[in-house]
Amino acid sequence: MRVLGVDPGLTRCGVGVVDGTPGRPLTMVGVGVIRTPAEEEIGPRLLRVEQGIEQWLDLHRPELVAVERVFAQHNVRTVMGTAQASAVAMLCATRRGIPVTLHTPSEVKAAVTGSGRADKAQVTAMVTRLLRLAEPPKPADAADALALAICHIWRGATTNRLAAAVATAKQSSPRSREYRR
Amino acid sequence: MRVLGVDPGLTRCGVGVVDGTPGRPLTMVGVGVIRTPAEEEIGPRLLRVEQGIEQWLDLHRPELVAVERVFAQHNVRTVMGTAQASAVAMLCATRRGIPVTLHTPSEVKAAVTGSGRADKAQVTAMVTRLLRLAEPPKPADAADALALAICHIWRGATTNRLAAAVATAKQSSPRSREYRR
Numbered sequence: 001m002r003v004l005g006v007d008p009g010l011t012r013c014g015v016g017v018v019d020g021t022p023g024r025p026l027t028m029v030g031v032g033v034i035r036t037p038a039e040e041e042i043g044p045r046l047l048r049v050e051q052g053i054e055q056w057l058d059l060h061r062p063e064l065v066a067v068e069r070v071f072a073q074h075n076v077r078t079v080m081g082t083a084q085a086s087a088v089a090m091l092c093a094t095r096r097g098i099p100v101t102l103h104t105p106s107e108v109k110a111a112v113t114g115s116g117r118a119d120k121a122q123v124t125a126m127v128t129r130l131l132r133l134a135e136p137p138k139p140a141d142a143a144d145a146l147a148l149a150i151c152h153i154w155r156g157a158t159t160n161r162l163a164a165a166v167a168t169a170k171q172s173s174p175r176s177r178e179y180r181r
Numbered sequence: 182m183r184v185l186g187v188d189p190g191l192t193r194c195g196v197g198v199v200d201g202t203p204g205r206p207l208t209m210v211g212v213g214v215i216r217t218p219a220e221e222e223i224g225p226r227l228l229r230v231e232q233g234i235e236q237w238l239d240l241h242r243p244e245l246v247a248v249e250r251v252f253a254q255h256n257v258r259t260v261m262g263t264a265q266a267s268a269v270a271m272l273c274a275t276r277r278g279i280p281v282t283l284h285t286p287s288e289v290k291a292a293v294t295g296s297g298r299a300d301k302a303q304v305t306a307m308v309t310r311l312l313r314l315a316e317p318p319k320p321a322d323a324a325d326a327l328a329l330a331i332c333h334i335w336r337g338a339t340t341n342r343l344a345a346a347v348a349t350a351k352q353s354s355p356r357s358r359e360y361r362r
Contacts, residue, residue, distance in 0.1 A: 041281070042271055042281070042283070043271045043272070043274060043275030043280075043281040044275055046268055046271055046272045046275065047272060047275045047276060050272060050276075070261060071261075079264075080251060080252075080264050083260075083261050083264035083265055083268070084264055084265065084267070084268035084271075085268075086265070087227055087264070087265035087266075087268040087269060088268060088269075088272060090223055090224045090227055090265075091224070091227045091228060091231060091269060091272075093224060094224030094225055094227065094228045095228060095231075099224075100222070100223070100224040102223070
């Protein structure tokens with residue numbers, strides 16, 4: 001199973017692709033960050049995020065996209081951009097019929113470190129070890145995107161099948177009841 | 182000037198198109214609500230919003246899109262969906278090179294009623310009067326989208342020219358520095 005993990009953000013949107021199945025060694029396929037200039041208007045920034053995500057989907061053809069679940073309680077200053085970037089990522093995946101699942105930050109931390117309260121360094125260390133990398137993934141802040149992908153592969157055995165079935169069912173009649181005004 | 186106003190929401194996304202210039206009578210071109218089923222997953226819901234917005238852009242070809250500015254301080258339960266729906270609307274407009282401007286709820290209320298603290302009934306009454314409608318716009322909760330469009334036409338004389346110039350400048354080299362990883 002190939003999963004694209006997305007750590008959403010408007011200024012920096014982490015992306016990481018991992019191949020693997022539960023109980024087998026994992027392989028990192030790619031990691032990166034989609035950046036948008038803070039001085040630019042919101043519309044063009046969202047467009048850059050969309051183009052970046054599309055490029056990653058084109059290049060790596062993931063079967064699933066795992067996005068961090070955003071909570072309104074988090075940092076109020078950045079949460080809107082995070083929510084909006086996550087919407088773009090979910091939209092890009094759904095348009096292609098790729099199932100999307102959401103994982104909370106503590107689910108991700110628990111999946112890769114065993115503790116939902118692990119710090120960033122611990123997550124990066126475990127991501128490096130689990131993907132058998134010679135050194136920590138670069139850029140450093142994309143480690144969370146890889147952790148999301150790993151979390152999805154490990155937690156998702158059941159959830160994924162369900163999401164895939166639902167997505168298939170929906171894709172079969174995508175325009176049947178689109179507009180209700 | 183033709184403006185599409187968008188009152189973003191995931192369950193109900195209000196849309197209203199108004200033709201007009203400052204100091205001249207306004208004309209309502211269309212009004213509606215894009216709905217998505219609450220029981221559906223977030224990805225497909227965002228896709229429905231996108232398809233709905235695209236349809237409105239196709240049908241009415243607005244020169245500008247005015248979206249309500251979402252604040253994280255608002256209702257925490259609905260703010261994430263609102264932020265995500267607004268991201269989709271901004272993305273759809275920007276993809277077509279249509280400038281987007283954001284207005285706060287109090288700017289909108291002040292523009293159409295003279296008071297930033299006006300209630301919903303007052304906004305609806307003024308929208309009905311300003312657009313010279315025989316009765317309040319239906320569906321009722323799309324009145325806010327029309328108010329946004331009116332607000333934009335009246336407030337935007339200067340802002341619009343600026344946004345249009347910026348958008349034109351950006352459209353001229355859309356792929357020049359898209360990916361910075």
